Amino acid sequence: MIRCDEVTKIFRKNGSEVTSLDRFTAEVAEGEFVAVRGPSGCGKTTLLLTLGGMQRPSAGSVQLGGRDLYALSPAERAGLRSSEIGFVFQMFHLVPYLDLLGNVLLACPGKPSAEVRRRAGRLLDELGLAGRASHRPGELSAGERQRLAVARALLNRPKLILADEPTGNLDPENAAEVIRHLAEFHRGGGTVVLVTHGASADTHADRTLRLDQGQLKS
Amino acid sequence: MSVWLHILREMGFRKLNALFLLLGLAMAVTVVIASQLLAEADERETRRVTRDMGFNLRLIPVKTDLGQFYRDGFSRHAMDVSMLDRLATQLTNNVSFNHLVGSLRREYTINGQDILLVGLSDTYVAPGQGKKKMGFEIEKGTIHIGSQVALVQEKKKNDTMHVGVRRFAVANDPIETGTPDDITIFARLEDAQSVLGLAGKINEIEAIDCLCLTADQDPLAILRKEIGGILPEVQVVQQRTLADARAKQRQTREKVNQFVLPSVLVAGAIWVALLAVFNVRDRRQEIGILRALGKGGGRIAVLFLGKAALLGLVAALIGAALGTWAVLEFGPSLFPVTKKAIQANWPLAAQLIVATPVFAALASFIPAMLAVSHDPAETLRED
Structure with missing residues (x-):
């Protein structure tokens, strides 16, 4: 599903260089649940954004389903993200002025059909947000917001979910709930790459990679 | 969700930004239409006044x-x-x-x-x-x-x-x-x-x-x-004194008219561009997530340009009505000699209703391009 070859990402800040990913090489098989653990600032988010086609690496290549992600045009990468990848972020990144249904439907490319709207409603239902479709994200608790972000990530039936510290802002109960939904997606055949500095996801993950100063440690 | 509904929801959420943008544009249209109508009245008045000065x-x-x-x-x-x-x-x-x-x-x-x-x-x-x-x-x-x-x-x-x-x-x-x-x-x-x-x-x-x-x-x-x-x-x-007074009167009027319109256009463009820049800054995370969801630069640009154009259209309607009303109401006391000639200029109002959305979109173009070219990874990493 995903193959990273010697992926290096160097940021230039105030005249100095910071290596965020250092010759990172790994593979994630289709249907696998991989947890990437490491301390803050070890390059986890950079890795996730690079895997999602959001950040071009300074060196190395990323293949997704056999396609070199960064050989694609920006429009092709955007299309790929829309159809095959779902993102879940620690800070939720919801659109504050859209209601819950609007936030979920935002993932839909083009005008959502009646079927897509029904599916969005079902997802809200499954994630315990039924009856709140017309509320705005600002009216939700942190746990509810993250569940909403998961619903949005699932709308297009992606093959891959990239989750960046999705439980970082949640209490243990809500964190477990979010991980449970990701695990359910995995059980349905989906691939999950979850980056975290905690151990909460280890029980669900098939494999855990450890990242330290941009390098793979195990 | 249609892009226009998206724009309307955003305007409803960031009411002050939309309100200031609307007010700025409406004021600009009001001033343009009023100054144009007043310039026409002023020209008629000047012609009459200078004509009444007598032969020179x-x-x-x-x-x-x-x-x-x-x-x-x-x-x-x-x-x-x-x-x-x-x-x-x-x-x-x-x-x-x-x-x-x-x-x-x-x-x-x-x-x-x-x-x-x-x-x-x-x-x-x-x-x-x-x-x-x-x-x-x-x-x-x-x-x-x-x-x-x-x-x-x-x-x-x-x-x-x-x-x-x-x-x-x-x-x-x-x-x-x-x-x-x-x-x-x-x-x-x-x-x-x-x-x-x-x-x-x-x-x-x-x-x-x-x-x-x-x-x-x-x-x-x-x-x-x-x-x-x-x-x-x-x-x-x-009769040089008379001719000179007449020339000065007309030249002064022309200079004032030449100054008003460009000044209003420049001030309006700066106002719209500044508000659009603030709007882009406010919405960096939203832009980031839209990118992550696979939305292209075109869709993001339309969110900003469309907002400006939509507000421009509403502002033009308000400004044209307000400017025309103000001139019809107060013009006769400013130009008593030719007050009967003060009339609404509907073709000008129609031109402004078409031009203002375009003007607003153009003024928002650079901020919209900033939004499109913004690196979404940078925002999404800012946790």
């Missing part, structure tokens, strides 16, 4: 001794009235003079009172300009008399009065002007020619110069060249 060009026979002319106030030489016709045939929009009146002026004595008798022809104006005639029209069989004439001859409006062997009705209420008009009798040209025994003759052609150049720009040289080319038999005298 006097064309007199070339043989006239200027010493005698300035001492007596008229030329003792006469010229054929056909010269007036010759000059009048040259009146077009391309010449530097307009409002031609032929006159015959001579001293005259009535019942022992020395007066000035002035015969005035019809006024000739350049065709197609719709200009009203200057001064007063003298009806056939009537005369207009000055206040001193009225006093000494004991005449008032509607009285009859003999001038030579001819009898006329006094058509005016004589009022004191403090000028030679107080000892003048104005008659139709043919009547004055008849009384003076100078049939077919005039001794002056009065006109207004249309150059509107101030004295330092030497309009007289241009006028002398132009008129001399048509009528070599006349010499051109310009």
Whole structure:
């Protein structure tokens, strides 16, 4: 599903260089649940954004389903993200002025059909947000917001979910709930790459990679 | 979700940004439409005021001794009235003079009172300009008399009065002007020619110069060249103080009008661009997530440009209505002389309704491009 070859990402800040990913090489098989653990600032988010086609690496290549992600045009990468990848972020990144249904439907490319709207409603239902479709994200608790972000990530039936510290802002109960939904997606055949500095996801993950100063440690 | 619904929801959420954008654009449209309507009114008013200042060009026979002319106030030489016709045939929009009146002026004595008798022809104006005639029209069989004439001859409006062997009705209420008009009798040209025994003759052609150049720009040289080319038999005298005042008045108005419109456009563009920049900054995370969800740069640009265009359209409707109302309401007190001519300019309003959304979108273009080119990874990493 995903193959990273010697992926290096160097940021230039105030005249100095910071290596965020250092010759990172790994593979994630289709249907696998991989947890990437490491301390803050070890390059986890950079890795996730690079895997999602959001950040071009300074060196190395990323293949997704056999396609070199960064050989694609920006429009092709955007299309790929829309159809095959779902993102879940620690800070939720919801659109504050859209209601819950609007936030979920935002993932839909083009005008959502009646079927897509029904599916969005079902997802809200499954994630315990039924009856709140017309509320705005600002009216939700942190746990509810993250569940909403998961619903949005699932709308297009992606093959891959990239989750960046999705439980970082949640209490243990809500964190477990979010991980449970990701695990359910995995059980349905989906691939999950979850980056975290905690151990909460280890029980669900098939494999855990450890990242330290941009390098793979195990 | 349709892009327009998306835009409307965002405007509803960031009400202040939308409100300030709307107010700024509406104010700009109001000022543009009001200033344009006022400029039109101002131009009409200026034309009237400067026209009412009187003629500033006097064309007199070339043989006239200027010493005698300035001492007596008229030329003792006469010229054929056909010269007036010759000059009048040259009146077009391309010449530097307009409002031609032929006159015959001579001293005259009535019942022992020395007066000035002035015969005035019809006024000739350049065709197609719709200009009203200057001064007063003298009806056939009537005369207009000055206040001193009225006093000494004991005449008032509607009285009859003999001038030579001819009898006329006094058509005016004589009022004191403090000028030679107080000892003048104005008659139709043919009547004055008849009384003076100078049939077919005039001794002056009065006109207004249309150059509107101030004295330092030497309009007289241009006028002398132009008129001399048509009528070599006349010499051109310009009442420079009057001409200068008229030119300054019109130039000042034109400068003000030239300043207002560009200033409003620049201020409006800066206002829209600044608000769009703030909006882009506010929405960096949203842009990041839209990118992550696979939305292209076009969709993101449309969110910003569409917002500006939509608000521009509403602002244009508000501004056009407000500006028109303000001018119709307050314009007449600003321009009392031409108040009846103050009207709504619907074609201009329609143009603004089309142009304002385009203008607003153009002013938001750079901020929208900033949004499109913004690195989404940077925002999404800012946790």
